[in-house]
Amino acid sequence: MKPIVYREIEGRSAGYLALLGVLGVLIALGLGSAYYMEHHGHIVTGMTNQIVWGMPHVFAVFLIVAASGALNVASIGSVFGKTMYKPMGPLSALLALALLAGGLTILLLDLGRPDRLIVAATTYNFKSIFAWNVILYSGFFGIVGVYLWMQMDKLMYKFAKPAGFAAFIWRLILTTGTGSIFGFLVARAFYDSAMLAPMFVVMSFSYGLAIFILVLMASYSWSGRPLGDAVVNRLKNLQGVFIAGALYFVVVFHLTNLYFTKHHGVEHFILVGGGGITTLFWLGQVILGSLVPLAMVYHPKLGKSRTAIAVACVLVVLGGLAQMYVTIIGGQAYPLVLFPGYQESSSFFDGVVHPYSPSLPEILLGIGGFAVAMIMVAVGVKVLRFLPDSLDNHAVDPHAK
Amino acid sequence: MSEQEKQTTIENEGRRGFVAAGVAAAAGLAIAPGVTLLDVAHARPADQPASSKNRWGLLIDSTKCKTGCNDCVNACFTENAIKQGDKETDSQWIRKVELKDLRTGHTASLPMMCQHCAHPPCVDVCPTGASFKRADGIVLVDRHICIGCRYCMMACPYKARSFVHEELHDQNPDVPRGMGCVEACTLCVHKIDRGDGTTACAQACKEGAILFGDLNDPESEISKRLATYASTEVRADLRLDTGVRYQGI
Numbered sequence: 001m002k003p004i005v006y007r008e009i010e011g012r013s014a015g016y017l018a019l020l021g022v023l024g025v026l027i028a029l030g031l032g033s034a035y036y037m038e039h040h041g042h043i044v045t046g047m048t049n050q051i052v053w054g055m056p057h058v059f060a061v062f063l064i065v066a067a068s069g070a071l072n073v074a075s076i077g078s079v080f081g082k083t084m085y086k087p088m089g090p091l092s093a094l095l096a097l098a099l100l101a102g103g104l105t106i107l108l109l110d111l112g113r114p115d116r117l118i119v120a121a122t123t124y125n126f127k128s129i130f131a132w133n134v135i136l137y138s139g140f141f142g143i144v145g146v147y148l149w150m151q152m153d154k155l156m157y158k159f160a161k162p163a164g165f166a167a168f169i170w171r172l173i174l175t176t177g178t179g180s181i182f183g184f185l186v187a188r189a190f191y192d193s194a195m196l197a198p199m200f201v202v203m204s205f206s207y208g209l210a211i212f213i214l215v216l217m218a219s220y221s222w223s224g225r226p227l228g229d230a231v232v233n234r235l236k237n238l239q240g241v242f243i244a245g246a247l248y249f250v251v252v253f254h255l256t257n258l259y260f261t262k263h264h265g266v267e268h269f270i271l272v273g274g275g276g277i278t279t280l281f282w283l284g285q286v287i288l289g290s291l292v293p294l295a296m297v298y299h300p301k302l303g304k305s306r307t308a309i310a311v312a313c314v315l316v317v318l319g320g321l322a323q324m325y326v327t328i329i330g331g332q333a334y335p336l337v338l339f340p341g342y343q344e345s346s347s348f349f350d351g352v353v354h355p356y357s358p359s360l361p362e363i364l365l366g367i368g369g370f371a372v373a374m375i376m377v378a379v380g381v382k383v384l385r386f387l388p389d390s391l392d393n394h395a396v397d398p399h400a401k
Numbered sequence: 402m403s404e405q406e407k408q409t410t411i412e413n414e415g416r417r418g419f420v421a422a423g424v425a426a427a428a429g430l431a432i433a434p435g436v437t438l439l440d441v442a443h444a445r446p447a448d449q450p451a452s453s454k455n456r457w458g459l460l461i462d463s464t465k466c467k468t469g470c471n472d473c474v475n476a477c478f479t480e481n482a483i484k485q486g487d488k489e490t491d492s493q494w495i496r497k498v499e500l501k502d503l504r505t506g507h508t509a510s511l512p513m514m515c516q517h518c519a520h521p522p523c524v525d526v527c528p529t530g531a532s533f534k535r536a537d538g539i540v541l542v543d544r545h546i547c548i549g550c551r552y553c554m555m556a557c558p559y560k561a562r563s564f565v566h567e568e569l570h571d572q573n574p575d576v577p578r579g580m581g582c583v584e585a586c587t588l589c590v591h592k593i594d595r596g597d598g599t600t601a602c603a604q605a606c607k608e609g610a611i612l613f614g615d616l617n618d619p620e621s622e623i624s625k626r627l628a629t630y631a632s633t634e635v636r637a638d639l640r641l642d643t644g645v646r647y648q649g650i
Binding site for chain 1: 474487488489490491492493496497498499500501502503504509513522524525526527528529530546547548549550551552554555556557558559560562563564565566567568580581582583635636639650
């Protein structure tokens with residue numbers, strides 16, 4: 001097996017510049033939206049005192065969850081010693097950092113007082129799972145940054161395994177923390193569940209890998225470097241396992257809720273009577289986001305087509321966004337039950353399902369966060385040696401035919 | 402002066418003394434409770450912190466609370482200079498909730514506001530510690546360090562908190578508010594601190610359905626009522642030990 005050679009992409013083509021241009025415009029639109037929202041207040045968004053977290057959180061939490069999942073490929077190489085994955089480790093770590101940065105950018109810009117970032121960074125309430133997350137995010141940047149250095153510096157490579165191990169443990173804790181942001185909300189019927197933390201961990205495997213496969217295929221195709229079927233097949237098969245794993249958790253989560261009579265109301269809302277939320281759950285999250293891509297990656301013919309694999313990964317991403325929408329918006333849309341057994345009504349919309357229509361600035365802010373992540377990867381692979389020259393079958397597997 | 406006249410004078414003096422003593426005693430009896438009350442309701446000096454000797458709270462009797470009456474809500478909005486509106490983005494520190502028992506048809510009406518929990522979920526989840534509980538049990542938001550993340554609103558079981566969605570005008574200087582921050586019922590902390598000994602909602606309720614007092618003082622009316630009659634906490638299953646208690650539900 002030849003040694004793997006890493007090289008920057010040339011990054012002078014019209015296509016590359018166009019990519020940067022498009023991402024730049026999306027980022028500008030996102031920043032403009034954030035400015036508009038902060039200047040006028042959240043009155044210009046679709047968020048209310050009933051739906052307090054909206055579209056920005058759907059994007060932000062998705063990206064943060066996907067970030068830890070994107071590190072999987074590096075972890076499988078370093079921690080579990082799978083040789084084929086090792087050459088992709090640096091890209092995996094870069095993507096993880098970029099996705100987290102994109103998600104946090106959205107979260108920050110959606111705050112009521114983003115100018116108080118320094119307060120958020122210096123004043124902690126250590127009982128708050130949110131404060132723990134701030135520490136987990138900062139730690140992730142630090143640990144994955146060091147891990148990246150260990151992978152890319154030949155002198156330090158001997159430390160890549162322990163660094164990868166630390167990063168792997170940290171990412172599991174991080175996503176547990178993200179899931180617990182919702183899991184620890186005892187008051188809300190749809191959130192109060194210990195299932196959310198492990199479910200988010202498994203979902204992160206799926207979302208992160210889907211984005212990784214897309215970025216990998218795009219960067220190799222656009223830079224004209226060889227990407228062999230051995231790598232793609234291995235990754236898409238793993239993607240299938242992760243989709244199935246996430247779906248398993250979704251089934252168990254809902255079954256658990258359905259067993260508790262007190263949760264029948266919210267489960268009925270999500271699964272049957274929630275209108276758009278119900279459609280998004282069944283059509284978006286379950287069918288298009290899970291079952292269809294699962295069938296595609298394992299289909300004897302489609303599973304061999306790069307286009308079909310890319311489509312399946314896009315579906316997983318869209319399904320992930322649908323899942324976040326159902327979880328975050330659906331969980332809030334269902335009214336809080338203050339008096340079980342009573343019908344409640346008030347001027348503050350007690351007892352009724354809360355409507356929510358995301359405004360354009362919210363959506364643009366979310367897409368802007370995505371663009372921040374993608375531009376970090378696009379610039380990263382141009383300035384540093386993240387990408388192996390070749391990932392063809394012989395480069396990654398000496399026994400390849 | 403004859404012997405008889407002397408006797409009359411002595412009797413008159415004795416009568417005058419008796420009347421004077423009586424008046425003094427009556428005056429004393431009339432003023433003393435006032436003096437005592439003045440002492441109880443005395444404003445806490447500005448250099449002294451709130452004390453855990455007090456636990457301020459409310460007792461709400463839903464059997465006295467009338468459907469359709471909004472006096473407490475209006476008083477709160479006036480006291481705290483909140484613009485009353487019906488949009489989903491408008492702040493509501495207190496609201497009237499109408500209840501109907503789905504099985505029996507029994508109805509009830511009651512005001513709902515921050516329940517000033519002893520173990521407040523909003524304080525637990527606040528990343529910066531802007532949500533805090535004062536020593537005397539009042540749950541507040543420090544507007545200097547609230548970053549507007551709204552996690553407290555996700556955590557509150559009572560939907561008691563509002564986020565300020567737009568710019569504010571004509572604020573009450575005693576009740577600072579701000580766009581981009583979260584806010585809720587302060588239990589009229591500014592009134593308590595200046596020694597009013599009540600809240601705007603309790604003052605406004607003509608039916609006497611809202612009673613303000615010190616839950617830690619066994620001699621307070623609220624403590625005596627709680628000791629005598631059955632009361633309940635909303636979402637008692639969460640064991641938050643609320644400072645606002647209800648009767649009649």
